[in-house]
Amino acid sequence: MKKLFAALAVATALTATPGLAQDDTVRIALLHGLSGSPLEAYSKQTHTGFELGLEYATDGTMEVKGRKIELIVKDTQFKPDVARALLAEAYGDDDALIAVGDTSSGVALSMLPVAEEYEKILLVEPAVADGLTGPDSNRYVFKTSRNSSMDMQAQALALNPDENLYVATLAQDYAFGRDGVSAFKAALDGTGAHLVAEEYVPQQTTDFTATIERLTAALKDQPGRKVIMIYVAGIDAMTPLAGAGLDRYDIELSTGGNILPALVAYKQVPGMEGAIYYYYEAPDNPVNDWLVEQHQERFGSPPDFFTAGGMASAMAIVTALEKAEEWDTETLVATMEGMTFDTPKGQMTFRPEDHQALQSMYHFKIKVEDGVDWAVPELVREIKAEEMDIPVGRNNQE
Template sequence: MHQSLTPIGAALILAFASAAAPHAMAAPDLKIALIAGKTGPLEAYAKETETGFMMGLEYLTGGKMEIAGRKLKIIVKDDQNKPDLGRTLLAEAYGDDKVDIAVGTTSSGSAIAMLPVAKEYKKVLIVEPAVADAITGDKWNKYIFRTARSSMQDAMAAASTLKGGSVGFLTQDYAFGRDAIKAGKEALAATSSKARVVHEEYAPVSTTDFTASTQRLFDALKDKPQPRVLQIVWAGPNPMNKIADMKPERYGIHLAPGGNILPVMKTWKNYGGTEGTIYYYYAFPKNKMNDWLVAEHQKRFKAPPDMFTAGGFAAASAVFNALSKVPNGNSDQLIAAMEGMTFDTPKGPMSFRKEDHQALQSMYHFRIKKDQKSEWDLLELVREIPTAELPLPVRNKR
């Protein structure tokens, strides 16, 4: 027989149900791991990436830090640029922390070590800011996406500025440098530049005296067809000033530095008119997202955003767009949604190429300003190099 409730009993049940309802209906947090080399020589890059990533999520979520009603929980880990530690931390993020998606890391060596972990756990990893071509080449698997530009994209941007002549390269003697020069030579061959590589110099990472390396480059270039270009590909404090002090113009040699972080480029002010290529400079892109980033970063940090700040923001946009399409975080569904996905970044739109999940993006040809009106008024735009002029080869054997 059905027994009716007393008014007190009914009230207690109603109160309990009301109190329990929000907890029963609340969706679990969306967990995102951000792995970066915050300890060691690439610390500045890692900190910029983290700043840009957090500002990107703030902007894209309107300050709510949630997607589809699910709160975002960001778990930041420092791999100290050590491949073994990077691999361990990513396994920890996927296995113990149960993250839905991961982003990282700063060092290409550590990033390459992390790729098989994503495959083992069947979870998406967005690589930012590591640039080694192998990440979307022979070391790639279907769980890997990259918002960072690749060494080959850097090289093709640089090659697009050359119209014949002779090229010498100076870089660091480790994986990044050798990868970059290999890409540089391939890019010159693949574009219509018709420039010829005449010499390559690989200096130890800790080098402070560039006299011998530079003189070998000068000797190799000085009698070769014009224009004579010495391309500098260097991570961290750049040797351009020391090379410029050796007066390459005596031999008709022009320096072509790759873009760098603002504190490094600030030291180049005596070399106004020198040209190079860069991934991002805060004053170049003209769009609403970049306007917000520049203004807000200036307000908070008394300086404009840098290269890796923009990269972190781009990774945040990829995460936001992917999880907005697949809020349950299912890896197979994420991959399907992200292949070919176009998303806005401070640089403008990027698109993940379906074949290898590399983000296709424009680059910039710059000239160092001769008349710098303020501390960070460093570069002027020669032109934006569109994606169509960067015919990136597919190298992943998919």
């Protein structure tokens, strides 16, 4: 199997960093789609956050225990075959100690067997699907990004569901969307709320006309509070839905947070409530203060949604390297299981059973402010990790 992955790497590794590091460095591979998808903006934010995280966690030295950190960056092009080949190359030819990626849940899922084959750690960031720490995962996979269950349990809490709530969902037809809706249904279970329709669209859909008609038909005659819950990435579903005149049927919209450019469309729905993974004004801790200050100073803008995730993954790695007595995979796995580490969102902890990082989410209400280009997801309250019953994916302790 390793020979197969290596052969694929030779054919597809178009963006590999040339040359190998010296023995006094520790190599970390960052594999993300940097071309070929609207999601590449997420990858670039993650990359920026990762470098800032390394800087913060090492006090600017970019060293751990006297060894320089070498970052190897590879473009997966959002293609599973390319991602598998580049990960094999990172573990093999580049001798990376740890790899981080991918942006797409579907691509990240395809990478899991490579980590198991090479017996090296893959830290998933920022892909979201629950399946990344599920039955098809393995003991070498850790995940700093939130998962679909966190998104949806927080979203359900923000909607305050009861028997008066009727919901229809709109999601993309791949791992991210389907895992999200599955988690949302689980979050509503036992609340009395009614899920009346599920709509799935291709990943890069632009025409929502027929979809909106079906969602409207499913909800308009329901007797209680009526909500369309949107769970998409990389496309604007808010604008067509907000412009569809749904208010004549008393149909509301709700969705999770997003990157700042996507939040511009949220100006059309002031007062909308939902849950968000990160907005730079929500967390109150020294790490986030530093991130906001430095990002504003260096880039002229606040840090965005995935910048925080990239920083969290880097801080997790540095924490593990500092704590581990040795840097072999088995020692690192043992060190990281149950490990608590600082991030811009506050502390996260890798759950020993499936290596998912447990973390807070934020209930927001959309506010439109003069002089702000995007809609502001004003903080209603922090939803602590212990408030959410996140299903265990794969039990790595068995």
